Amino acid sequence: MKLVHEYLRSVALLSDTHVGSRYGLCPYKYLTSTQDELSAAINPGQKQLYESWLAYVRRMDEMKVDTVFLIGDICSGTNFRESGVHMMTTDMNEQVEMAASLLEPLCKGRKVAVWSGTPYHESRDFRIHQLLAEYLNGRFYGPMSNLKLEPSKKVVNVAHATTSALVYPETVLSRDIMFMKEAEALEKLYKINAIIRGHRHSYVEIHKHDVHYISLPCWEAFTPYYKNVQWYFKNQPDIGGALMLLDEEHRLRFMHFLYPAPKISDKLVSG
Numbered sequence: 001m002k003l004v005h006e007y008l009r010s011v012a013l014l015s016d017t018h019v020g021s022r023y024g025l026c027p028y029k030y031l032t033s034t035q036d037e038l039s040a041a042i043n044p045g046q047k048q049l050y051e052s053w054l055a056y057v058r059r060m061d062e063m064k065v066d067t068v069f070l071i072g073d074i075c076s077g078t079n080f081r082e083s084g085v086h087m088m089t090t091d092m093n094e095q096v097e098m099a100a101s102l103l104e105p106l107c108k109g110r111k112v113a114v115w116s117g118t119p120y121h122e123s124r125d126f127r128i129h130q131l132l133a134e135y136l137n138g139r140f141y142g143p144m145s146n147l148k149l150e151p152s153k154k155v156v157n158v159a160h161a162t163t164s165a166l167v168y169p170e171t172v173l174s175r176d177i178m179f180m181k182e183a184e185a186l187e188k189l190y191k192i193n194a195i196i197r198g199h200r201h202s203y204v205e206i207h208k209h210d211v212h213y214i215s216l217p218c219w220e221a222f223t224p225y226y227k228n229v230q231w232y233f234k235n236q237p238d239i240g241g242a243l244m245l246l247d248e249e250h251r252l253r254f255m256h257f258l259y260p261a262p263k264i265s266d267k268l269v270s271g
Helices: 044-062 092-107 128-135 169-185 226-230
Strands: 007-014 067-071 111-115 144-148 155-159 194-197 204-208 211-215 239-247 252-259
Touching: 044 092, 044 239, 044 252, 067 092, 067 128, 067 155, 067 194, 092 128, 111 128, 111 144, 111 155, 169 194, 169 204, 169 211, 211 252
Parallel strands: 007 067, 067 111, 155 194, 194 211
Antiparallel strands: 007 239, 144 155, 204 211, 239 252
């Protein structure tokens, strides 16, 4: 038996690329304003990340993506708490330009929607993701939005920030759905059909009745800052992106595209 569907919309979902980090994505042959090629400093793990990125972009082309959602932490920021440790560059203009260079092949000719990310990875001086949206001829939606997915009546709630739990993330995501349903019943909210979040660096999909909850993967290898080291076994990332499809009956379907996580800071060493 072969099931065939016609899809009215095909949307690429991306979060947490952390451009500018030594453990995140970096475009090849990016030149700064002083003609320094930052990509010359990428490590083998970043090369692996970039090859996976190219594979994802090819798949999105095959799936005839019409829109790209960039859901926060596209740039990694300055890491001011550790004085720039783990960064390829702490110049935020360079990070935005690097991100635009990386994303341009995916975003060119498509609708682009951008949301802001974690305050720590933002800038104190300007809105990083708003500037990125301008570079990519996209639209900036701020920290959160309820987006009607035309031509349907489906409403997608999109934000970077998400709830969290030490052991069972699925429990708190389901709890979020319960709170959402309560707010809907009290007529405080629109009818929402999907919740899309980033931040956790791991992929989770929950489907309850007519609601989908998606926690997106990332494009950053394990980074050895204090909390990550403290919870090393728990905080292993899922690398990749996702796809949201709207079929001819206005049903939503989500697909993930996951790739091997490179070992950079925690590679195997002899002793």
